[in-house]
Amino acid sequence: MSIVATVPPPARAEAAAFLRRRRLELAGAALVAALVACLPLVVRDVYTQNVIILTLLYAALSQSWNILGGYCGQISLGHALYFGIGAYATSLLYTKAGILPWFGMAAGGIVAAAVALALGYQLFRLAGHYFTIATIVLAEAGLLLANNWDYAGAATGIQWPYGPDSWATLQFARNKVPYIWFALGLVAITWLVTWLIENSRWGYWWRAVKDNADAAESLGVMIFRSKMAAAAISAFFTAAGGGFYAAFVSYIDPESTMNFSFSLLMALPAVLGGIGTLWGPALGAAILIPLTELTRSFLGGGGKGIDLIVYGALIMAIALARPEGLISLFRRVRAPHG
Amino acid sequence: MTLQTVVQVIASGLLMGLIYGLIAVGLSLIFGLMDVVNFAHGEMLMLAMYASFGLVLVSGIDPILLAPLMVAALFAVGALAYLGIVRFAMRARANLGMVQIFATFGLAVGIRGMAQLLFTPDYRSVPNVWLGGRTVSLAGIYLPVPQLAGAAVSILAFGALWLLITRTDLGKALEATREDAGAVALVGIDKNRVFTIGWGLGAGLVGLAGAILSIFYYIHPDVGASFALVAYVTVALGGFGSVFGALAAGIGVGLVEAATTLILPPSLKSIGIYGLYLLVVLVRPRGLFGHL
Known part of the structure; x- marks a missing residue:
């Protein structure tokens, strides 16, 4: 060098x-x-395989959220909008035009990135809390529109046609293992993008924006453009994850793709593991998703709301006791050397 | 569209708008005081509605008479939320922005889960209310009595709030802390006490709104979330921190919502509010009365 x-x-x-x-x-x-x-x-058991797939999916989604929320410090609680765009674009292109989900995911990603840029153009003038509230309102508006969009099945949603297992259509009804590999690929890509960003000019700019936007601007960081880039990248991969989810479950409707809880579930692993860190989202997802699924299956139908109580308690505990996230537990050991 | 329809829409929009203002004002008060958004605002509303429902079942007293009790109960909830959670969130060593959002957000999610667990997701409504189901008719305009009473309570509450802020020492302390929380310590005001009272007041006001809503609105664990969204829009519209901006904006939101139902199907009635919000964010990011 x-x-x-x-x-x-x-x-x-x-x-x-x-x-x-x-x-x-x-x-x-x-x-x-x-x-x-x-x-x-x-792991041969189908239930456990499902948990692994979901864990990987949320690791990838949270990794994408982390690019905007963690590195750039723009806390979005409306990423379900991009997730929904990805799921709907992929499903519509496949069921109405026969276009394979691989292209659908890319198309959904591009649409979501364009939407993120259009919204960001307005929203990035808002600081802190104002921005977070705007993302909540916009995702809610998106959910409302999807519920009333007749071409896309309105509230009933879209059912994927039943077909043979194939990598081309990403349909694996009989053997779920390929979904594990595909979701792992998503995690790998989002991790790699984050890894590359960490040492790029964008990465330094974003952290500067997050730490002190005014100081960063006075040093010549183009705040607005940095935020726009973060939003577009983040939205692209969130939508790709939405497209994968649609192929995985073969049936989507507005509530199962754009509900507020998705926005929350994308932010949560990053917050838990450590926001703005390379390994935080993956660590958070590896803890949170199995924990959620376990409590859910353990309590069965009787414990409705328990998952929310667990989330709520975790969020508060992390926010108050260890805002750097759980990843900081590992880093402390290394601190004296670095 | 006849003149009568227009007047009817304006009247119902105005009544609901006054109630929206009351729902939102606590949020704005707290934000003005310490630049913190209470993301559990809607859940506090929901708690008040359930408490009102439960007390009516147990005591048989009408919810409108129980309203002062709800104010007191929610005052305690708000003060405890500040003392137990927000106070510590403001001292975070890292990721301050994230901590301030997620501390109250975690509280909201936890309360919502608790409500689902304890009260089930079923929709409930308070039975046998004096004011329930009645309407008065004025020159062909129909006004539901519960909303009418709610609007009257809202006007009274804003009047009392105005007196409190302009005429009392507490009001002066609130104003001073809001101007400069650091400097008030120099003149002997205990910042922590003012914040505690501010959170109590903010929550107490939403408790009052909850008591009123329980008269005519269905109660379920997610009811707070939908009203919180309207409250965010109202506060964004009126200007974060502006107490009387919340009143004006609440009326505006009520009118826009009522007008939307004239042109769109009921399932899309919130689109008008979201559109209004976007418009305001576009034109005046700080809201109509924001001065931050």
Whole structure:
């Protein structure tokens, strides 16, 4: 690296340590991904496989949310809008025009990114709480429109046609294992994007915007453009996740894709694991989703509301006791060296 | 569209708008005081509605007479929320913005879950209310009595709030803390006490709104969430922190909602409010009376 050669020795050593850490992160991620990819060899039970798929999906979604909410500090509680756009675009293109979900996910991602840019153009003038409230209101408006959109089945939703298991149509009704691999791919891509961003100019700009927008602006950071880029990337991958979800469950309706609880479930793993961190969302999802599914199956139909109580308690506990997220429990050990 | 229809729409919009103003004012009061959005505002409304429902069942006393009790109960809930949660959230070492949002948000989600668990998601309504189901007719305009009473209570509450803010020492302390929370300590005002009272007042006002809503609205665990959305729009419209902006904006929201039902099917009636919100965010991001 040419930069390394021109800086004085102490900084040089630091830069070398930094690069070593980056490579280590990449290797660690590859190892984790390889282990998860092998899980289906051990896990034969369909219920557990479903939990793994959901955990991976929420890890990917939360990773996408984290790009805007964590790195850029723009807390969105309306990402269900992008999730819904992805799910609807993929389902409509497949059921009405026979276009394969692979393209549907990309199309949904592009539409969602465009919507995020259009909304961001207005909303990013709002600071902090104002922005969060605006995202809630907009997602709610989206849900209302979807519920009244007759072409897309209104409140009844869209049923995917039943077909043979195939990678082309992403339909695996008999054997769910390919969904694990696909969802893992989504997590890997969103993780890699985040990893690349961490060391890019955008990444530094976003963190500067998050820490102190006024100071960042005075140093020449283009706040507005940074936020727009974060919103577009975040929306794109959230919609891709929505498209995957539609293919996975083969049936979507407004309540099951755009309900407020989805917005919450996308933010929660990141908040739990550590917002604005590389591993936070994945760690958070790995704890939260199995925990939710376990309580749900343990309590059966009788414990309606328990999941919300668990979420609520977790959110408050993290916010008040450990705002850096659970990932900071691991980092503390390393702190004296770095 | 006859003149009579127009007057009818204006009248019902006005009545509901006054109630919306009352629902939203507590949110605005707290925000003005300390720049914190209470994301559990809707859940406090829901709690008050259930409490009113439960007390009516147990005591047989009419909900309108129980309203002062709801104010007191929710005052306590608000003060406790500040002392137990918000006070600590404001001292966060990291991610302050996230903490301030998620602390009250977690409270909201927890309360909602608790309501689902304890009261089930069933819709309930308070039985045998004096004012329930009655309407008065004035020159061909029909006005439901519960909403009429609610609007009257709202006007009284805003009047009392105005007296409190302009005529009492507490009001002066509230105003001063809102201007500069750091400087008030220098003149011997206990900031923490003012914040506690502010949260109590904010929650007490939404408790009053809940007592009134329980007379004519269905009660279920998600009822607060839908009204909270309207309250956010109202407060955004009136200007965060502006107490009387909330009143004006509430009336505006009520009128727009009523007007929407003239042109769109009932299932889309909220679209008018969301549209109004977007318009305001576009034109005046700080709201009509915002001065932040």
